[in-house]
Amino acid sequence: MSKRPPAHPADSHDLIRVHGARVNNLNDISVELPKRRLTVFTGVSGSGKSSLVFDTIAAESQRLINETYSAFLQGFMPTLARPEVDVLDGLTTAIIVDQQRLGSDPRSTVGTATDANAMLRILFSRLGEPHIGSPQAFSFNVLSISGAGAVTMERGGTTTKERREFNITGGMCPRCEGRGKVSDIDLTQLYDDSKSIAEGAFTIPGWKSDNRWTVGLYAQSGFLDPHKPIRKFTKREMRDFLHKEPVKVKVDGVNLTYEGLIPKIQKSFLSKDKEAMQPHIRAFVERAVTFGVCPDCDGTRLTEGARSSKIDGVSIADACSMQITDLAEWVRGLKKPSVAPLLEKLLHTIESFVEIGLGYLSLDRPAGTLSGGEAQRVKMIRHLGSSLTDVTYVFDEPTIGLHPHDIQRMNNLLERLRNKGNTVLVVEHKPETIAIADHVVDLGPGAGTAGGTVCYEGDLKGLRASGTVTGRHLDDRAKLKESVRTASGALEIRGANANNLCDVDVDIPLGVLCVITGVAGSGKSSLIHGSMPADAGVVTVDQTAIKGSRRSNPATYTGLLEPIRKAFAKANNVKPALFSANSEGACPACNGAGLIFTELGFMETVSRTCEECDGKRFQAAVLEYRFGGKDIAEVLGMSVLDAREFFAEGEARTPAAHAILDRLADVGLGYLSLGQPLTTLSGGERQRLKLATHMGEKGGVYVLDEPTTGLHLADVEQLLGLLDRLVDSGKSVIVVEHHQAVMAHADWIIDLGPGAGHDGGKVVFEGTPADLVAAKSTLTGEHLAAYVA
Structure with missing residues (x-):
């Protein structure tokens, strides 16, 4: 364990004091948290951990910071209510590092979500040959534009206007607008060309004949004959109908903007988050729009000029597509004294990815495709090199998605943040992370109305002796099953090569509990979600957002x-x-x-x-x-x-x-x-809700993605019983999981590795848990052997 900072006097300046907190299910609780220490909050799911840490402490810190801005700036910020609490003092600036996805903006990547892309752009603008311009020439978020405009100049009290040419060279591929993909709209889903507009040709949701801004606009624009079937439009009418540039027209005496149907649909539907749409709108978009790799930039998002400029034969697109471990090796090999400080900073950022267990990613990976755990670790990278001290870092289960082998690295990072003089607050269930706490707050005793009280506050030794649910289960260890079920068949996967898989051939047994293991990035998801036979009848029960509006419950x-x-x-x-x-x-x-x-x-x-x-x-x-x-x-x-x-x-x-x-x-x-x-709901809660809806069905192959996410130690045993009942009811259950208790309870284990990214993608073990423990031939086997009783 890394060295702790020196102790401080336990006066009010060294404590975050919370008295009388009543947010959500918190039962008028009071806690005093030591600053510049690592405090872990434990308790069963729903006990009130997040209500205390996020909805009370972090929320009030954010509200107070917002109040320091001018009234003008506050007008652009969400209005935050003060948490229901009697006393809350000793707060410092809170930086929340949670599991919220990094957004679905197609232009957001792992590189843009950190400083890595910005530093690479500067590097290529300085060293790239041929030289093509400033850093923005390598940015797929900046469009190349040129033109002329008037510039106002003031000299010696005299104001003059001069006309000047301007030329902005950006790196955005003009065809896909920096998205790397192009959309193709199926016109048959937009209208029935055998009908006229007056006869109700449009089949777009919400486009009714009495709507002035949609159907009425096209019918009364003057560019089209509303009584002519669309298939009989002239070439000019069809061009105006589908592609016309925005132009003002008068409809029922009101000035409106008319534009072609394709750009109108793109603005109305394609620019919005699909997951936030109403179900019938989302279904329409999924029918009407298909996406493919942009043929002009080959998915790199960049102009030909940006791709032509290279450093030692490597373009910025090549660098962003490298596995980050390989990118680190390439940067280390650049011996360029003129940009030495930049290279040092860039290498530190890239090595932070490796240190945090994300070396298998690439910088061009879309941010929206990261799991909650991966997104949280990417956010951590922003803070590892920060010079800020005496701030409060708030983490929500930072070990989610981590193999036991990687948890120690995460612990080291949490300790590093603390040792710089910061207060670190962590909501966590894993005993390996609870073990490094300077201070523990255990909430419970139950969930919902049965929780919301502080059951224990103190050090780890005291927690073990406290008799709380967490204290009793802290040292739980699983036993290997004395006998395992026999498979009733198998799902055959042959030549799987999705992502990093190396032509994998494997038989996944049916009628049993099969657990897929391996370090993060080893290929588990690629095997299970990307390689299953299409006719396997697989029901995937994962943690993705449930499609529905805020009315859904x-x-x-x-x-x-x-x-x-x-x-x-x-x-x-x-x-x-x-x-x-x-x-x-x-x-x-x-x-x-x-x-x-x-x-x-x-x-x-x-x-x-x-x-x-x-x-x-x-x-x-x-x-x-x-x-x-x-x-x-x-x-x-x-x-x-x-x-x-x-x-x-x-x-x-x-x-x-x-x-x-x-x-x-x-x-x-x-x-x-x-x-x-x-x-x-959290990701784990969403997954369990989905599972509950499928449990009444007969038969089938179920795939569960880390079902222990968000589960307290005491609840894991209940989950194992549930998995058994699913198998015994005739279902085949395949679980992608890192928790050793689930591994020990499996009938069959398929372990992928040996490493992550291009160092993984192979099946390194197939067999029973007992055989894996006996062999200790993989990282998973070593950790499972150390875990079982």
């Missing part, structure tokens, strides 16, 4: 709301639609959202609780109806466990609802409320 997603609505309708002799906030029962003021959203143009959308329904989402008249003594809003406010008890017996007995609630409880989501927005 566990009750709507699992189908639970349907039997609940019918039960309310039958008991009150009214229509089921009344008990849906998305249908007839919706509050008219907020349309059933529970919130009023105010769009402020270029500023961030502001939301506030609807005063009409007090956030309950339903009309007042609907809340008069009761079932089992409760209204529909009260039922949706229940936790899964409370609702399971409510629907189990008596006048509220509803077997269909109870069965779904049983499955939600089985996957460890008993603490969620039925009406909680899906947008508030």
Whole structure:
């Protein structure tokens, strides 16, 4: 363990004091956290860790910092409410390093998300041959433009205007606009060319005949004959219809902008995040648009000029496509005294990727394709070389997605940040990271309303002796199974070469619990998600965002709301639609959202609780109806466990609802409320919610991607029981996992490696857990052998 900084007097200046915190489920708690130390927050899922660390401490730090800006600048920032807490002092600037994805902007890459791309652009602008210009000439976010304009000059009190030519040389490929991909729109999905516009030719969602801004605009533009079938348009009409540049026209006496259908669709649909769209809009976009590699830049995003300038035969596109470990080797070999400081800084950044376990990535990897754990580690790179001290770093399970072999490296990085004089707050479940804590805060004892209290606060030794759920399970070790199941068949994968896979041939056994292991970047996901036979009938249960709006919740997603609505309708002799906030029962003021959203143009959308329904989402008249003594809003406010008890017996007995609630409880989501927005769930919670929806199905091949993510030590045993029940019910279960307890419980293990990136991509072991432990021939085998009892 690395050396800790010297101790400081335990006065109020060396503590972050939280007294009377009541955010979410926090039960009026008080804690005092030592500054310049590493504090780990533990407790079962839903116990209140994030509510204390992120929603109270980090949120108040961010709010106070925002208040230091001018009123003008604050107008561009989201309005942050003060957390519900009596005393919160001793705060320093909080830097949040969470698992939020880095966004789906197609121009954002691993290189642009860090400083690596910026430094490479400077390097090539100085050393690249032929010399093509400044750093922006190598940027795929800067377009090349030229023209002329008036410049105002003032000399000796005299103001003059001069006309000057300008020429901006950017590196953006003009065809794909720096995206590396081009979209092709299927026109048959936009309109029926056998009909005229007046006959309703458009098949675009929301384009109705009475809409002045869409159908009306094209019908009354004057460029087209609205009564002529589209297939009979002249060449000029077709050009104006599909491609015309923006031009002002008058429709019903109102000035509107007309433009061709293709650019209009691109602006209306393709420039928006697909995941944030309503389901029917998303389905339309997926039907109408296909993406392919840009033929002009071959996916590099860069102009031919940017690609032609090279250093020792390597272009900036070549450098960005290298595996980062190889890029580090190339940079080390550049002996150029004129740019020595730049090379030193660039090498430090690139080596930080390797040190943090991301050496298998490339700088041109789209940021949106990174997992939550990878995104969090990329964010860490920004801070490792920072000169800032005495700030508070807040981490959300930084070991997610890490093989046991890599956890020690992550621990070293957390200790480095602390040793520079920073306060490090970590929400974590892994005992290896809890072990390096200077201070531990254990919340619980349960989840939801059963949590929210401080069960223990102190050092690691005290935690072990505390008798809390975390303390009792801290030293848990799994045992190898005495007997394993026999496969009933196999999924054959032959010649798999997706990403870094090296023509892998492997048989994945069916009818058993098969665990896929290997260090991060070894090829696990490429094998399971990229190489499965198309006809295998695989159901993937992963941690990606659930497609749906902010109105979606566990009750709507699992189908639970349907039997609940019918039960309310039958008991009150009214229509089921009344008990849906998305249908007839919706509050008219907020349309059933529970919130009023105010769009402020270029500023961030502001939301506030609807005063009409007090956030309950339903009309007042609907809340008069009761079932089992409760209204529909009260039922949706229940936790899964409370609702399971409510629907189990008596006048509220509803077997269909109870069965779904049983499955939600089985996957460890008993603490969620039925009406909680899906947008508030973590990746692990989303995965378990998806799993619950599939558990009632018969047969099938299930792929689970790190299902222990976000699970407390005490919950892992429950997960293992669930996996067993899935297999025993006739399902084949394939789990991509790093947790040794899941490995030990497997019937069969397929281990990939031996390393990451081009050092991986091979099957290095196939067999039972016992054989892997006995052989100790791989990194996974070594760590599993050290773990099992």
